[in-house]
Amino acid sequence: MSFLRNLINGISLGSVYAIIALGYTMVYGIAKMLNFAHGDVIMVGAYVVFVAMSNTMPAVPAVLLSIVICTGLGILIERIAYRPLRNASSPLAVLITAIGVSYLLQNLALLIFGSNPKSFASVVNVPDLKLAGGKLTITGETIVTIVASLVIVFALTAFINKTKPGQAMVAVSEDQGAAKLMGINVNGTIALTFAIGSGLAAIAGVLLCSAYPQLTPYTGSMPGIKAFVAAVFGGIGSIPGAMIGGILLGVIEIFGKAYISSQMADAIVFAVLIIVLLVKPTGILGRQIQEKV
Amino acid sequence: MKKGLSKTTRSNIGTFLIVIIAYIVCEILLATGTMSSGLEGLLVPCCYYIILSVALNLVVGYLGELSLGHAGFMCVGAFSSAFFTRAVQNIITNQTVRFILAILIGAAVAALFGFLIGIPVLRLKGDYLAIVTLAFGEIIKNLVNVMYIGRDSSGWHISLKDQISLHLAADGEMILSGPQGIGRIPKESSFTAGFILVLITLFIVMRLTNSRDGRAIMSIRDNRIAAESIGINITKYKLMAFTVSAALAGVGGVLYAHNLATLTATSKNFGYNMSIMFLVYVVLGGIGSLRGSVIAPVVLNLLLDFFLRQIQLIGDNPVIGFISDNRMLIYAIVLIAVMLVTWNPTMREKRAALFSKSRRGEAE
Numbered sequence A: 001m002s003f004l005r006n007l008i009n010g011i012s013l014g015s016v017y018a019i020i021a022l023g024y025t026m027v028y029g030i031a032k033m034l035n036f037a038h039g040d041v042i043m044v045g046a047y048v049v050f051v052a053m054s055n056t057m058p059a060v061p062a063v064l065l066s067i068v069i070c071t072g073l074g075i076l077i078e079r080i081a082y083r084p085l086r087n088a089s090s091p092l093a094v095l096i097t098a099i100g101v102s103y104l105l106q107n108l109a110l111l112i113f114g115s116n117p118k119s120f121a122s123v124v125n126v127p128d129l130k131l132a133g134g135k136l137t138i139t140g141e142t143i144v145t146i147v148a149s150l151v152i153v154f155a156l157t158a159f160i161n162k163t164k165p166g167q168a169m170v171a172v173s174e175d176q177g178a179a180k181l182m183g184i185n186v187n188g189t190i191a192l193t194f195a196i197g198s199g200l201a202a203i204a205g206v207l208l209c210s211a212y213p214q215l216t217p218y219t220g221s222m223p224g225i226k227a228f229v230a231a232v233f234g235g236i237g238s239i240p241g242a243m244i245g246g247i248l249l250g251v252i253e254i255f256g257k258a259y260i261s262s263q264m265a266d267a268i269v270f271a272v273l274i275i276v277l278l279v280k281p282t283g284i285l286g287r288q289i290q291e292k293v
Numbered sequence B: 001m002k003k004g005l006s007k008t009t010r011s012n013i014g015t016f017l018i019v020i021i022a023y024i025v026c027e028i029l030l031a032t033g034t035m036s037s038g039l040e041g042l043l044v045p046c047c048y049y050i051i052l053s054v055a056l057n058l059v060v061g062y063l064g065e066l067s068l069g070h071a072g073f074m075c076v077g078a079f080s081s082a083f084f085t086r087a088v089q090n091i092i093t094n095q096t097v098r099f100i101l102a103i104l105i106g107a108a109v110a111a112l113f114g115f116l117i118g119i120p121v122l123r124l125k126g127d128y129l130a131i132v133t134l135a136f137g138e139i140i141k142n143l144v145n146v147m148y149i150g151r152d153s154s155g156w157h158i159s160l161k162d163q164i165s166l167h168l169a170a171d172g173e174m175i176l177s178g179p180q181g182i183g184r185i186p187k188e189s190s191f192t193a194g195f196i197l198v199l200i201t202l203f204i205v206m207r208l209t210n211s212r213d214g215r216a217i218m219s220i221r222d223n224r225i226a227a228e229s230i231g232i233n234i235t236k237y238k239l240m241a242f243t244v245s246a247a248l249a250g251v252g253g254v255l256y257a258h259n260l261a262t263l264t265a266t267s268k269n270f271g272y273n274m275s276i277m278f279l280v281y282v283v284l285g286g287i288g289s290l291r292g293s294v295i296a297p298v299v300l301n302l303l304l305d306f307f308l309r310q311i312q313l314i315g316d317n318p319v320i321g322f323i324s325d326n327r328m329l330i331y332a333i334v335l336i337a338v339m340l341v342t343w344n345p346t347m348r349e350k351r352a353a354l355f356s357k358s359r360r361g362e363a364e
Helices: A002-031 A038-054 A059-085 A092-113 A140-162 A164-174 A176-181 A186-211 A221-234 A239-260 A265-279 B007-032 B043-063 B070-087 B095-121 B126-146 B191-209 B212-222 B224-229 B234-257 B272-285 B290-314 B318-325 B327-343 B345-363
Strands: A129-131 A136-138 B148-152 B155-159 B173-177
Touching: A002 A038, A002 A136, A002 A140, A002 A164, A002 A186, A002 A221, A002 A239, A038 A059, A038 A092, A038 A186, A038 A221, A059 A092, A059 A186, A059 B327, A092 B272, A092 B327, A140 A164, A140 A186, A140 A239, A164 A176, A164 A186, A176 A186, A186 A221, A221 A239, A221 A265, A221 B126, A239 A265, A265 B095, A265 B126, B007 B191, B007 B290, B043 B070, B043 B191, B043 B212, B043 B234, B043 B272, B043 B290, B070 B095, B070 B126, B070 B173, B070 B234, B070 B272, B095 B126, B095 B234, B126 B272, B191 B212, B191 B234, B191 B290, B212 B224, B212 B234, B224 B234, B272 B290, B272 B327, B290 B318, B318 B327, B327 B345
Parallel strands: none
Antiparallel strands: A129 A136, B148 B155, B148 B173
């Protein structure tokens, strides 16, 4: 029974990683950059809900507000910090700027909210599910998290395959220059990608803090990095890959915590990354990209 | 007439002179007692910050890759050397010999880790290296925190669980005790030792970057495919730069460890924020500028502290108070601003146009 409980906890945590990893993988696939600030957008999203709900706003509007604010934040970051450097001579430039943005968001949150952890009230209002005569409890948070991640993956896949803006994203990720010649608004498409990724980050932040109700300015940074590991694991640039990678990573982390050593859980997650890069650098569902001279 | 020294050599000698003059000034201030004890305590940290920034600049500025794990290499160097010092404390009594050996061991172990972590990753592209080095730093920090090593008359005991499971005899002593780290480290770091290590670090990096190997490393940065096509072994040179950088970071760690009585691995000192701190020094000093990597840590630690204190002495100024309380916030903004101004292609063109205009103006 404890095995099942750990498995469910792992899938639940993994679903959060998957939602974050989707944002990473889309941005990486389309803008070809590692958005280090993504994890901190999660934290911003959680703080928005925290503030809104402490001012007696109901849960659903609070979450919607958080999505709107994070979407705006994502577009703003892309416009101010990343777009001017997109054609810089060194690929390091935008990476270092992204680290700067991540640092800035953390320290702004530190300035506004202080370093004391805030206890986050769960936004989920779904009753716990009791199975096997009450021996196995699946919390409402878990159910909502898993359902939300599945809905998001299907919606995103449909969006990318069935709509014009989605197809524009595919085109931009294949070849920016050619996409521009076909009349695709490359800047707009990349901004849209950041918007979607950041909106997802807000959802992930709320779900993460509902399951682990401690909110600090650093809440987002570790899950953000782990979600990147998940995106690499699943094959960066691939949406189903992000889902699979996220869930596998969540299960590995919880099992590592339960059966190996609770202090070593993070180390195990990162060891997974190094092993994946050694054995199959493209990840589970990734494609080999041929470099053109 | 013999042509004067080359431009790089002159610039390098200039950097050495700056370091030496700064050392002499500090020594004079110390001897006359003008320097406050707070600032005096920052001298050794400044030395290891400089070593770390120069080491990181070798990777970021010359190799063109991003490492976010230099705090991890520092951690490796710190723990291996502190462990060595504690282990041979009663065997080698000469402090200088022991410290030199500790430095060599710290550098060697960090280099080994740099080499091991470099093999799988350096074949991949930039972003992966950043995230894997970050992961490495976290793994090292985690590992150190679960290791327990002690010894007694029957030999060494190692455990990954806790102190009790070591089953030490009554005469045994703990050397590394998990989250409590390594205690009772003799304080062997001094400002002079730090100064000498800074000089050695600068010498190594300058020699490397001005050599045939160094030019090969820079050619990889400028155009990997072109470098490969003229027969440069990419993996070899990347590994070389990365390993040297890791070894130097390890030396910084040795200096750090022997400046403390108790060495622990927390996210504050060896976490990923520390690696970013070094990156801030490198970027603000100037990517690829060794002199900048020397100056930035000194300015951001020693001089900034000095001036903020002086201004606070005159009167409580809310702006200055805000700056000294939220230094990281300011650093982040400056980091983004510096990157946007110096790396933006349009800004670069404008700046180039401006300079060429003023130069033309001079010529006329």
